[in-house]
Amino acid sequence: MKFLNQHAIITGGSSGIGKATAKLLAQQGANISIIARDRAKLDLAKQEIETVRVNSNQQVLALVADVAKQSENKAAIRTAIEQLGNPDILITSAGMAYPGYFADIPLEIFEQTMAVNYLGSLYSTRAVLPAMETKQKGHIVLISSGAGLIGLYGYSAYSPSKFALRGLAESLRGELKTKGIKVSIVYPPDTDTPQLVQENKTKPLETKKITASAETWTAEGVAQAIVRGIEQKIFAIAPGWEMNILHRWHSLLTPLLNWYFDRLVSQVGQKNSKLS
Template identity: 50%
Template sequence: MLLVVAAFIVAFVLLLYMISPLISPKPLKLNGAHVVVTGGSSGIGKCIAMECYKHGAFITLVARDEHKLVQAKKEVEKCAINDKQVVLCISVDVSKDYNQVESVIKQAQEKLGPVDMLVNCAGTSISGKFEEVEVDRFKKMMEVNYLGSVYPTRAVITTMKERRMGRIMFVSSQAGLIGLFGYTAYSPSKFALRGLAEALQMEMKPYNIYVTVAYPPDTDTPGFAEENKTKPLETKLISETAGVCQPEQVAKVVVKDAIVTMGLFRTIALFYLGSFDSIVRRCMIQREQSKAADKRE
Protein backbone atom coordinates (compact mmCIF):
# COMPACT_ATOMS: atom_id res chain seq x y z
CA MET A 1 0.00 0.00 0.00
CA LEU A 2 2.76 2.39 1.05
CA LEU A 3 4.64 1.49 -2.09
CA VAL A 4 1.68 2.40 -4.27
CA VAL A 5 1.34 5.78 -2.58
CA ALA A 6 5.07 6.41 -2.93
CA ALA A 7 5.00 5.43 -6.61
CA PHE A 8 2.03 7.72 -7.15
CA ILE A 9 3.83 10.65 -5.53
CA VAL A 10 6.97 10.05 -7.58
CA ALA A 11 4.92 9.86 -10.79
CA PHE A 12 3.10 13.08 -9.89
CA VAL A 13 6.32 14.94 -9.16
CA LEU A 14 7.87 13.66 -12.40
CA LEU A 15 4.84 14.80 -14.34
CA LEU A 16 5.05 18.27 -12.80
CA TYR A 17 8.73 18.39 -13.62
CA MET A 18 8.08 17.44 -17.22
CA ILE A 19 5.45 20.07 -17.81
CA SER A 20 7.25 22.79 -15.85
CA PRO A 21 8.93 24.30 -18.94
CA LEU A 22 5.47 24.75 -20.48
CA ILE A 23 4.16 26.87 -17.64
CA SER A 24 7.38 28.69 -16.73
CA PRO A 25 7.91 32.22 -17.92
CA LYS A 26 10.22 32.88 -20.85
CA PRO A 27 13.87 33.14 -19.73
CA LEU A 28 15.12 36.70 -19.30
CA LYS A 29 17.74 37.69 -21.84
CA LEU A 30 20.57 39.31 -19.89
CA ASN A 31 22.24 40.61 -23.05
CA GLY A 32 21.54 44.34 -23.06
CA ALA A 33 19.42 44.13 -19.89
CA HIS A 34 19.82 46.66 -17.07
CA VAL A 35 20.58 44.85 -13.81
CA VAL A 36 20.77 46.70 -10.49
CA VAL A 37 22.76 44.89 -7.79
CA THR A 38 22.58 46.25 -4.26
CA GLY A 39 25.56 45.18 -2.21
CA GLY A 40 27.34 44.89 -5.56
CA SER A 41 30.69 46.18 -4.28
CA SER A 42 31.68 43.06 -2.33
CA GLY A 43 31.28 39.31 -1.89
CA ILE A 44 28.23 37.58 -3.36
CA GLY A 45 26.77 40.78 -4.85
CA LYS A 46 29.98 41.58 -6.72
CA CYS A 47 30.09 38.04 -8.12
CA ILE A 48 26.44 38.28 -9.21
CA ALA A 49 27.28 41.53 -11.03
CA MET A 50 30.25 39.86 -12.74
CA GLU A 51 28.13 36.87 -13.73
CA CYS A 52 25.49 39.14 -15.30
CA TYR A 53 28.18 41.18 -17.07
CA LYS A 54 29.51 37.98 -18.64
CA HIS A 55 26.04 37.59 -20.17
CA GLY A 56 26.14 41.08 -21.68
CA ALA A 57 24.14 43.03 -19.07
CA PHE A 58 24.46 46.71 -18.13
CA ILE A 59 25.07 47.00 -14.39
CA THR A 60 24.31 49.47 -11.65
CA LEU A 61 26.26 48.70 -8.47
CA VAL A 62 24.70 50.06 -5.28
CA ALA A 63 26.52 50.27 -1.92
CA ARG A 64 27.72 52.95 0.53
CA ASP A 65 31.53 53.00 0.34
CA GLU A 66 32.59 54.80 -2.85
CA HIS A 67 36.12 53.46 -2.84
CA LYS A 68 34.92 49.85 -2.73
CA LEU A 69 32.41 50.64 -5.50
CA VAL A 70 35.15 51.95 -7.80
CA GLN A 71 37.31 48.88 -7.14
CA ALA A 72 34.40 46.54 -7.83
CA LYS A 73 33.49 48.42 -11.02
CA LYS A 74 37.00 47.72 -12.35
CA GLU A 75 36.66 44.02 -11.60
CA VAL A 76 33.22 43.79 -13.19
CA GLU A 77 34.44 45.61 -16.31
CA LYS A 78 37.03 42.90 -16.85
CA CYS A 79 34.14 40.48 -17.53
CA ALA A 80 32.82 42.49 -20.52
CA ILE A 81 31.78 40.63 -23.65
CA ASN A 82 31.23 43.71 -25.81
CA ASP A 83 32.37 47.34 -25.79
CA LYS A 84 28.91 48.82 -25.31
CA GLN A 85 28.50 47.53 -21.76
CA VAL A 86 28.52 50.04 -18.89
CA VAL A 87 28.95 49.76 -15.11
CA LEU A 88 27.38 52.56 -13.11
CA CYS A 89 28.18 53.09 -9.41
CA ILE A 90 25.75 54.58 -6.94
CA SER A 91 26.61 55.32 -3.34
CA VAL A 92 23.58 55.19 -1.08
CA ASP A 93 22.48 53.53 2.14
CA VAL A 94 19.56 51.31 1.06
CA SER A 95 18.21 51.05 4.60
CA LYS A 96 17.72 54.65 5.70
CA ASP A 97 15.56 56.92 3.59
CA TYR A 98 13.13 55.63 0.95
CA ASN A 99 13.07 58.94 -0.98
CA GLN A 100 16.82 58.84 -1.37
CA VAL A 101 16.71 55.26 -2.70
CA GLU A 102 13.92 56.21 -5.10
CA SER A 103 15.87 59.17 -6.43
CA VAL A 104 19.07 57.18 -7.10
CA ILE A 105 17.11 54.45 -8.86
CA LYS A 106 15.56 57.16 -11.03
CA GLN A 107 19.05 58.45 -11.89
CA ALA A 108 20.17 54.94 -12.80
CA GLN A 109 17.10 54.46 -15.03
CA GLU A 110 17.78 57.77 -16.78
CA LYS A 111 21.32 56.66 -17.56
CA LEU A 112 20.91 52.96 -18.36
CA GLY A 113 17.18 52.61 -19.08
CA PRO A 114 14.44 50.86 -17.11
CA VAL A 115 15.57 48.17 -14.66
CA ASP A 116 15.00 44.65 -16.01
CA MET A 117 16.32 42.86 -12.95
CA LEU A 118 16.89 43.97 -9.38
CA VAL A 119 19.17 41.91 -7.16
CA ASN A 120 18.70 42.71 -3.48
CA CYS A 121 21.99 41.53 -2.04
CA ALA A 122 22.99 44.36 0.32
CA GLY A 123 23.03 42.89 3.77
CA THR A 124 25.01 42.28 6.85
CA SER A 125 25.12 39.66 9.56
CA ILE A 126 25.89 39.40 13.19
CA SER A 127 26.17 36.28 15.30
CA GLY A 128 26.21 36.03 19.06
CA LYS A 129 24.21 34.71 21.97
CA PHE A 130 20.79 36.31 22.29
CA GLU A 131 21.49 38.06 25.58
CA GLU A 132 24.92 39.22 24.45
CA VAL A 133 23.88 40.83 21.17
CA GLU A 134 23.45 44.56 21.69
CA VAL A 135 19.79 45.45 21.60
CA ASP A 136 20.10 48.00 18.79
CA ARG A 137 21.56 45.29 16.50
CA PHE A 138 18.14 43.64 16.26
CA LYS A 139 16.78 46.83 14.73
CA LYS A 140 19.82 47.26 12.51
CA MET A 141 19.42 43.74 11.05
CA MET A 142 15.79 44.42 10.14
CA GLU A 143 16.69 47.80 8.68
CA VAL A 144 19.54 46.67 6.45
CA ASN A 145 18.46 43.15 5.49
CA TYR A 146 14.70 43.64 5.31
CA LEU A 147 13.91 47.34 4.69
CA GLY A 148 17.09 47.56 2.61
CA SER A 149 15.38 45.11 0.23
CA VAL A 150 11.90 46.64 0.46
CA TYR A 151 13.05 50.14 -0.56
CA PRO A 152 14.88 49.32 -3.82
CA THR A 153 12.06 46.94 -4.76
CA ARG A 154 9.44 49.65 -4.20
CA ALA A 155 11.54 52.02 -6.29
CA VAL A 156 11.64 49.76 -9.37
CA ILE A 157 8.27 48.04 -9.25
CA THR A 158 6.04 50.73 -10.80
CA THR A 159 8.08 50.85 -14.00
CA MET A 160 8.25 47.05 -14.11
CA LYS A 161 4.47 46.84 -13.82
CA GLU A 162 4.01 49.37 -16.59
CA ARG A 163 6.40 47.44 -18.83
CA ARG A 164 4.82 44.11 -17.88
CA MET A 165 8.24 42.58 -17.29
CA GLY A 166 10.93 42.24 -14.67
CA ARG A 167 12.76 40.09 -12.19
CA ILE A 168 13.23 40.75 -8.49
CA MET A 169 15.72 38.71 -6.54
CA PHE A 170 16.17 38.52 -2.80
CA VAL A 171 19.26 37.10 -1.17
CA SER A 172 18.17 35.40 2.05
CA SER A 173 20.29 32.66 3.68
CA GLN A 174 20.08 29.10 4.96
CA ALA A 175 19.63 30.91 8.25
CA GLY A 176 16.47 32.30 6.62
CA LEU A 177 15.05 28.77 6.39
CA ILE A 178 15.86 27.53 9.87
CA GLY A 179 16.71 29.40 13.04
CA LEU A 180 20.13 28.44 14.34
CA PHE A 181 22.07 29.06 17.54
CA GLY A 182 23.71 32.49 17.40
CA TYR A 183 21.43 33.97 14.73
CA THR A 184 18.58 35.41 16.84
CA ALA A 185 19.19 38.85 15.33
CA TYR A 186 20.10 37.79 11.79
CA SER A 187 17.68 34.92 11.03
CA PRO A 188 14.44 36.88 11.51
CA SER A 189 15.58 39.51 9.02
CA LYS A 190 16.19 36.74 6.47
CA PHE A 191 12.91 34.95 7.27
CA ALA A 192 11.17 38.27 6.62
CA LEU A 193 12.48 38.33 3.04
CA ARG A 194 10.70 35.07 2.32
CA GLY A 195 7.35 36.46 3.47
CA LEU A 196 7.89 39.55 1.38
CA ALA A 197 8.90 37.56 -1.70
CA GLU A 198 5.95 35.17 -1.58
CA ALA A 199 3.33 37.87 -1.08
CA LEU A 200 4.95 40.08 -3.72
CA GLN A 201 5.05 37.20 -6.21
CA MET A 202 1.31 36.75 -5.96
CA GLU A 203 0.76 40.44 -6.67
CA MET A 204 3.22 40.60 -9.54
CA LYS A 205 2.54 37.45 -11.51
CA PRO A 206 -0.19 38.95 -13.71
CA TYR A 207 2.32 41.63 -14.69
CA ASN A 208 4.87 39.06 -15.84
CA ILE A 209 7.22 39.99 -13.00
CA TYR A 210 8.98 37.07 -11.32
CA VAL A 211 10.38 36.99 -7.81
CA THR A 212 13.08 34.60 -6.61
CA VAL A 213 14.71 34.05 -3.25
CA ALA A 214 18.17 32.57 -2.77
CA TYR A 215 19.12 30.76 0.43
CA PRO A 216 22.93 30.50 0.27
CA PRO A 217 25.02 28.57 2.79
CA ASP A 218 28.17 30.07 4.41
CA THR A 219 30.12 31.75 1.64
CA ASP A 220 33.72 32.93 1.65
CA THR A 221 33.33 36.74 1.52
CA PRO A 222 34.58 39.81 3.45
CA GLY A 223 31.21 39.88 5.25
CA PHE A 224 31.62 36.25 6.32
CA ALA A 225 35.14 36.93 7.65
CA GLU A 226 33.73 39.83 9.68
CA GLU A 227 30.93 37.68 11.09
CA ASN A 228 33.38 35.00 12.15
CA LYS A 229 35.10 37.40 14.54
CA THR A 230 32.26 37.12 17.07
CA LYS A 231 30.78 33.74 16.13
CA PRO A 232 29.93 31.50 19.12
CA LEU A 233 31.52 28.04 19.12
CA GLU A 234 28.12 26.37 18.76
CA THR A 235 27.35 28.38 15.64
CA LYS A 236 30.75 27.50 14.17
CA LEU A 237 30.28 23.78 14.81
CA ILE A 238 26.76 23.75 13.40
CA SER A 239 27.82 25.74 10.32
CA GLU A 240 30.79 23.48 9.63
CA THR A 241 28.42 20.59 9.00
CA ALA A 242 27.29 22.41 5.85
CA GLY A 243 30.67 23.74 4.67
CA VAL A 244 31.69 26.98 2.96
CA CYS A 245 30.96 27.91 -0.67
CA GLN A 246 32.80 30.24 -3.02
CA PRO A 247 30.89 33.41 -3.99
CA GLU A 248 31.39 32.76 -7.73
CA GLN A 249 29.65 29.42 -7.35
CA VAL A 250 26.74 30.92 -5.39
CA ALA A 251 26.38 33.73 -7.94
CA LYS A 252 26.09 31.28 -10.85
CA VAL A 253 23.27 29.33 -9.22
CA VAL A 254 21.42 32.45 -8.09
CA VAL A 255 21.52 34.09 -11.53
CA LYS A 256 20.49 30.94 -13.33
CA ASP A 257 17.51 30.47 -11.02
CA ALA A 258 16.40 34.04 -11.59
CA ILE A 259 16.66 34.08 -15.37
CA VAL A 260 15.91 30.52 -16.48
CA THR A 261 14.64 27.87 -14.13
CA MET A 262 11.59 28.42 -12.13
CA GLY A 263 12.40 25.23 -10.24
CA LEU A 264 10.43 22.21 -9.27
CA PHE A 265 9.06 23.77 -6.10
CA ARG A 266 7.89 26.76 -8.05
CA THR A 267 5.98 24.40 -10.33
CA ILE A 268 4.21 22.76 -7.42
CA ALA A 269 3.43 26.20 -6.00
CA LEU A 270 1.99 27.17 -9.38
CA PHE A 271 -0.59 24.44 -8.91
CA TYR A 272 -1.54 24.94 -5.36
CA LEU A 273 -1.52 28.71 -5.60
CA GLY A 274 -3.13 28.58 -9.01
CA SER A 275 -6.60 29.37 -7.75
CA PHE A 276 -5.35 32.41 -5.79
CA ASP A 277 -3.51 33.59 -8.86
CA SER A 278 -6.65 33.37 -10.93
CA ILE A 279 -8.47 35.58 -8.40
CA VAL A 280 -5.69 38.14 -8.71
CA ARG A 281 -5.79 38.00 -12.49
CA ARG A 282 -9.58 38.33 -12.60
CA CYS A 283 -9.46 41.39 -10.35
CA MET A 284 -6.83 42.99 -12.50
CA ILE A 285 -8.81 42.48 -15.68
CA GLN A 286 -12.00 43.77 -14.08
CA ARG A 287 -10.22 46.86 -12.77
CA GLU A 288 -8.78 47.59 -16.19
CA GLN A 289 -12.13 47.11 -17.89
CA SER A 290 -13.84 49.53 -15.53
CA LYS A 291 -11.00 52.02 -15.97
CA ALA A 292 -11.47 51.82 -19.75
CA ALA A 293 -15.24 52.25 -19.33
CA ASP A 294 -14.70 55.35 -17.15
CA LYS A 295 -12.53 56.87 -19.85
CA ARG A 296 -15.18 56.28 -22.49
CA GLU A 297 -17.88 58.07 -20.49
Protein backbone atom coordinates (compact mmCIF):
# COMPACT_ATOMS: atom_id res chain seq x y z
CA MET A 1 0.00 0.00 0.00
CA LYS A 2 1.78 3.04 -1.38
CA PHE A 3 0.03 5.71 0.73
CA LEU A 4 -0.22 3.90 4.07
CA ASN A 5 -0.64 6.36 6.98
CA GLN A 6 -0.09 9.33 4.70
CA HIS A 7 -2.36 12.36 5.02
CA ALA A 8 -3.94 13.69 1.81
CA ILE A 9 -5.85 16.99 1.83
CA ILE A 10 -8.19 17.32 -1.13
CA THR A 11 -10.13 20.49 -1.86
CA GLY A 12 -13.26 19.71 -3.85
CA GLY A 13 -13.07 16.20 -2.42
CA SER A 14 -16.85 15.91 -2.05
CA SER A 15 -17.51 15.35 -5.76
CA GLY A 16 -16.21 14.28 -9.14
CA ILE A 17 -12.45 14.02 -9.69
CA GLY A 18 -11.58 15.09 -6.12
CA LYS A 19 -13.83 12.45 -4.54
CA ALA A 20 -12.67 9.69 -6.90
CA THR A 21 -9.04 10.53 -6.07
CA ALA A 22 -9.83 10.59 -2.34
CA LYS A 23 -11.31 7.09 -2.62
CA LEU A 24 -8.32 5.71 -4.51
CA LEU A 25 -5.91 7.12 -1.93
CA ALA A 26 -8.04 5.73 0.92
CA GLN A 27 -7.93 2.32 -0.78
CA GLN A 28 -4.16 2.57 -0.52
CA GLY A 29 -4.15 3.33 3.20
CA ALA A 30 -4.17 7.15 3.33
CA ASN A 31 -5.96 9.34 5.86
CA ILE A 32 -8.08 11.84 4.01
CA SER A 33 -9.26 15.42 4.61
CA ILE A 34 -11.79 16.74 2.11
CA ILE A 35 -12.76 20.40 1.88
CA ALA A 36 -15.81 21.90 0.13
CA ARG A 37 -18.75 24.21 0.87
CA ASP A 38 -21.78 21.95 1.08
CA ARG A 39 -21.96 20.07 4.40
CA ALA A 40 -24.49 17.47 3.18
CA LYS A 41 -22.39 16.56 0.10
CA LEU A 42 -19.27 16.41 2.27
CA ASP A 43 -20.91 14.02 4.73
CA LEU A 44 -22.07 11.70 1.95
CA ALA A 45 -18.60 11.72 0.38
CA LYS A 46 -17.02 11.03 3.79
CA GLN A 47 -19.25 7.95 4.15
CA GLU A 48 -18.33 6.78 0.64
CA ILE A 49 -14.62 7.21 1.32
CA GLU A 50 -14.93 5.40 4.66
CA THR A 51 -16.50 2.38 2.99
CA VAL A 52 -13.39 1.85 0.83
CA ARG A 53 -10.86 2.25 3.66
CA VAL A 54 -8.54 -0.71 4.10
CA ASN A 55 -8.45 -0.47 7.88
CA SER A 56 -10.71 1.08 10.50
CA ASN A 57 -7.88 3.24 11.93
CA GLN A 58 -7.83 5.33 8.79
CA GLN A 59 -9.49 8.69 9.36
CA VAL A 60 -11.62 10.74 7.01
CA LEU A 61 -12.25 14.37 7.86
CA ALA A 62 -14.83 16.53 6.06
CA LEU A 63 -14.36 20.27 6.44
CA VAL A 64 -16.57 23.10 5.25
CA ALA A 65 -14.81 26.03 3.61
CA ASP A 66 -15.08 28.25 0.57
CA VAL A 67 -11.57 27.96 -0.89
CA ALA A 68 -11.90 31.40 -2.48
CA LYS A 69 -12.02 32.92 1.03
CA GLN A 70 -8.46 32.88 2.27
CA SER A 71 -9.36 32.83 5.97
CA GLU A 72 -11.77 29.87 5.55
CA ASN A 73 -9.33 27.98 3.34
CA LYS A 74 -6.47 28.48 5.81
CA ALA A 75 -8.63 27.58 8.83
CA ALA A 76 -9.82 24.33 7.22
CA ILE A 77 -6.27 23.29 6.41
CA ARG A 78 -5.14 24.21 9.93
CA THR A 79 -7.90 21.99 11.37
CA ALA A 80 -6.95 19.14 9.01
CA ILE A 81 -3.32 19.37 10.14
CA GLU A 82 -4.25 19.58 13.84
CA GLN A 83 -6.44 16.49 13.56
CA LEU A 84 -4.62 14.26 11.05
CA GLY A 85 -1.05 15.57 11.12
CA ASN A 86 1.20 17.23 8.56
CA PRO A 87 -0.02 16.63 5.02
CA ASP A 88 1.93 14.44 2.60
CA ILE A 89 -0.29 15.37 -0.33
CA LEU A 90 -2.40 18.39 -1.25
CA ILE A 91 -4.73 18.12 -4.24
CA THR A 92 -6.56 21.30 -5.24
CA SER A 93 -9.56 20.00 -7.13
CA ALA A 94 -12.16 22.59 -6.02
CA GLY A 95 -13.20 24.40 -9.14
CA MET A 96 -15.96 25.93 -11.21
CA ALA A 97 -16.63 26.50 -14.92
CA TYR A 98 -19.13 28.80 -16.57
CA PRO A 99 -18.83 28.76 -20.34
CA GLY A 100 -20.57 31.33 -22.50
CA TYR A 101 -20.06 34.13 -24.99
CA PHE A 102 -17.53 36.62 -23.61
CA ALA A 103 -19.90 39.60 -23.59
CA ASP A 104 -22.70 37.58 -21.98
CA ILE A 105 -20.75 36.22 -19.02
CA PRO A 106 -21.30 38.50 -16.01
CA LEU A 107 -18.06 40.14 -14.83
CA GLU A 108 -18.67 38.62 -11.40
CA ILE A 109 -18.25 35.16 -12.97
CA PHE A 110 -14.79 36.11 -14.30
CA GLU A 111 -13.83 37.29 -10.80
CA GLN A 112 -15.34 34.28 -9.05
CA THR A 113 -13.74 31.78 -11.46
CA MET A 114 -10.31 33.28 -10.86
CA ALA A 115 -10.95 33.42 -7.11
CA VAL A 116 -12.02 29.77 -6.82
CA ASN A 117 -9.83 28.05 -9.41
CA TYR A 118 -6.63 30.07 -9.14
CA LEU A 119 -6.60 31.88 -5.80
CA GLY A 120 -8.32 28.98 -4.02
CA SER A 121 -5.48 26.67 -5.12
CA LEU A 122 -2.88 29.30 -4.26
CA TYR A 123 -4.29 29.82 -0.73
CA SER A 124 -4.34 26.05 -0.08
CA THR A 125 -0.78 25.74 -1.33
CA ARG A 126 0.38 28.54 0.99
CA ALA A 127 -1.49 26.96 3.90
CA VAL A 128 0.17 23.53 3.60
CA LEU A 129 3.64 24.84 2.85
CA PRO A 130 4.96 25.47 6.39
CA ALA A 131 4.06 21.91 7.43
CA MET A 132 5.59 20.39 4.29
CA GLU A 133 8.71 22.52 4.69
CA THR A 134 9.13 21.28 8.25
CA LYS A 135 9.06 17.68 7.05
CA GLN A 136 11.05 18.59 3.92
CA LYS A 137 8.65 16.49 1.90
CA GLY A 138 5.24 16.64 0.38
CA HIS A 139 3.47 16.69 -2.97
CA ILE A 140 1.25 19.51 -4.20
CA VAL A 141 -1.06 18.60 -7.09
CA LEU A 142 -2.90 21.42 -8.87
CA ILE A 143 -5.83 20.51 -11.11
CA SER A 144 -5.78 22.54 -14.32
CA SER A 145 -7.54 21.42 -17.53
CA GLY A 146 -7.03 20.90 -21.25
CA ALA A 147 -8.39 24.47 -21.33
CA GLY A 148 -5.27 25.45 -19.38
CA LEU A 149 -3.15 24.47 -22.40
CA ILE A 150 -5.14 26.14 -25.19
CA GLY A 151 -7.75 28.88 -24.95
CA LEU A 152 -11.06 27.55 -26.18
CA TYR A 153 -14.06 29.34 -27.71
CA GLY A 154 -16.60 29.91 -24.92
CA TYR A 155 -14.11 29.44 -22.08
CA SER A 156 -12.94 33.05 -21.68
CA ALA A 157 -13.68 32.95 -17.94
CA TYR A 158 -12.40 29.43 -17.26
CA SER A 159 -9.32 29.05 -19.49
CA PRO A 160 -7.37 31.98 -17.96
CA SER A 161 -7.86 30.57 -14.45
CA LYS A 162 -6.47 27.20 -15.59
CA PHE A 163 -3.59 28.85 -17.51
CA ALA A 164 -2.78 30.69 -14.27
CA LEU A 165 -2.50 27.39 -12.42
CA ARG A 166 -0.09 26.12 -15.03
CA GLY A 167 2.06 29.22 -14.54
CA LEU A 168 1.93 28.74 -10.79
CA ALA A 169 2.93 25.07 -11.01
CA GLU A 170 5.76 25.74 -13.44
CA SER A 171 7.12 28.58 -11.28
CA LEU A 172 6.83 26.61 -8.05
CA ARG A 173 8.29 23.34 -9.34
CA GLY A 174 11.95 24.33 -9.20
CA GLU A 175 11.59 26.51 -6.11
CA LEU A 176 9.88 23.87 -3.98
CA LYS A 177 12.10 21.07 -5.26
CA THR A 178 14.96 22.63 -3.27
CA LYS A 179 12.79 22.15 -0.15
CA GLY A 180 12.01 18.50 -0.90
CA ILE A 181 8.46 19.29 -2.04
CA LYS A 182 7.14 18.01 -5.37
CA VAL A 183 4.64 19.84 -7.56
CA SER A 184 2.37 18.37 -10.24
CA ILE A 185 -0.13 19.93 -12.60
CA VAL A 186 -3.01 17.88 -14.00
CA TYR A 187 -4.69 18.46 -17.38
CA PRO A 188 -7.92 16.42 -17.22
CA PRO A 189 -9.92 15.94 -20.42
CA ASP A 190 -13.73 16.33 -20.37
CA THR A 191 -14.84 14.22 -17.41
CA ASP A 192 -18.32 13.03 -16.53
CA THR A 193 -18.94 14.96 -13.29
CA PRO A 194 -21.56 17.41 -11.96
CA GLN A 195 -19.31 20.24 -13.20
CA LEU A 196 -19.53 19.01 -16.79
CA VAL A 197 -23.32 18.70 -16.49
CA GLN A 198 -23.44 22.29 -15.24
CA GLU A 199 -21.12 23.47 -18.04
CA ASN A 200 -23.29 21.90 -20.71
CA LYS A 201 -26.18 24.13 -19.58
CA THR A 202 -24.42 27.36 -20.67
CA LYS A 203 -21.99 26.07 -23.34
CA PRO A 204 -22.37 27.91 -26.66
CA LEU A 205 -23.21 25.69 -29.65
CA GLU A 206 -19.78 26.46 -31.09
CA THR A 207 -18.07 25.15 -27.95
CA LYS A 208 -20.22 22.01 -28.02
CA LYS A 209 -19.15 21.42 -31.63
CA ILE A 210 -15.45 21.91 -30.76
CA THR A 211 -15.53 19.59 -27.74
CA ALA A 212 -17.93 17.00 -29.24
CA SER A 213 -15.25 14.74 -30.74
CA ALA A 214 -13.16 14.57 -27.55
CA GLU A 215 -13.54 11.46 -25.42
CA THR A 216 -15.35 11.99 -22.09
CA TRP A 217 -13.58 10.29 -19.21
CA THR A 218 -14.93 8.96 -15.95
CA ALA A 219 -13.83 10.64 -12.72
CA GLU A 220 -12.36 7.28 -11.68
CA GLY A 221 -10.23 7.12 -14.84
CA VAL A 222 -8.84 10.61 -14.22
CA ALA A 223 -8.26 9.77 -10.53
CA GLN A 224 -6.23 6.70 -11.53
CA ALA A 225 -4.04 8.85 -13.76
CA ILE A 226 -3.57 11.35 -10.92
CA VAL A 227 -2.61 8.69 -8.36
CA ARG A 228 -0.25 7.03 -10.87
CA GLY A 229 1.27 10.45 -11.56
CA ILE A 230 1.82 11.04 -7.84
CA GLU A 231 3.43 7.61 -7.41
CA GLN A 232 5.70 8.15 -10.41
CA LYS A 233 6.46 11.77 -9.40
CA ILE A 234 5.32 13.10 -12.77
CA PHE A 235 5.21 16.89 -13.05
CA ALA A 236 2.64 17.22 -15.85
CA ILE A 237 -0.11 14.62 -15.54
CA ALA A 238 -2.03 14.50 -18.83
CA PRO A 239 -4.54 11.62 -18.82
CA GLY A 240 -4.99 9.87 -22.19
CA TRP A 241 -3.40 10.33 -25.60
CA GLU A 242 -5.36 13.46 -26.51
CA MET A 243 -4.22 15.41 -23.44
CA ASN A 244 -0.74 13.95 -23.75
CA ILE A 245 -0.35 15.23 -27.31
CA LEU A 246 -1.90 18.57 -26.38
CA HIS A 247 0.39 18.96 -23.38
CA ARG A 248 3.56 18.11 -25.35
CA TRP A 249 2.77 19.83 -28.64
CA HIS A 250 0.23 22.58 -27.97
CA SER A 251 2.36 25.48 -29.25
CA LEU A 252 3.03 23.72 -32.54
CA LEU A 253 -0.53 22.46 -32.88
CA THR A 254 -2.32 25.73 -32.09
CA PRO A 255 -2.37 27.12 -35.69
CA LEU A 256 -3.81 23.84 -36.99
CA LEU A 257 -6.32 23.55 -34.14
CA ASN A 258 -7.39 27.19 -34.59
CA TRP A 259 -7.97 26.57 -38.32
CA TYR A 260 -10.07 23.48 -37.51
CA PHE A 261 -12.01 25.16 -34.68
CA ASP A 262 -12.73 28.24 -36.84
CA ARG A 263 -14.22 25.93 -39.49
CA LEU A 264 -16.49 24.32 -36.88
CA VAL A 265 -17.51 27.74 -35.57
CA SER A 266 -18.38 28.97 -39.09
CA GLN A 267 -20.50 25.83 -39.65
CA VAL A 268 -22.57 26.75 -36.57
CA GLY A 269 -22.86 30.33 -37.91
CA GLN A 270 -24.09 29.05 -41.31
CA LYS A 271 -26.61 26.72 -39.65
CA ASN A 272 -27.92 29.57 -37.48
CA SER A 273 -28.27 31.94 -40.45
CA LYS A 274 -30.20 29.27 -42.42
CA LEU A 275 -32.56 28.86 -39.46
CA SER A 276 -33.21 32.60 -39.08
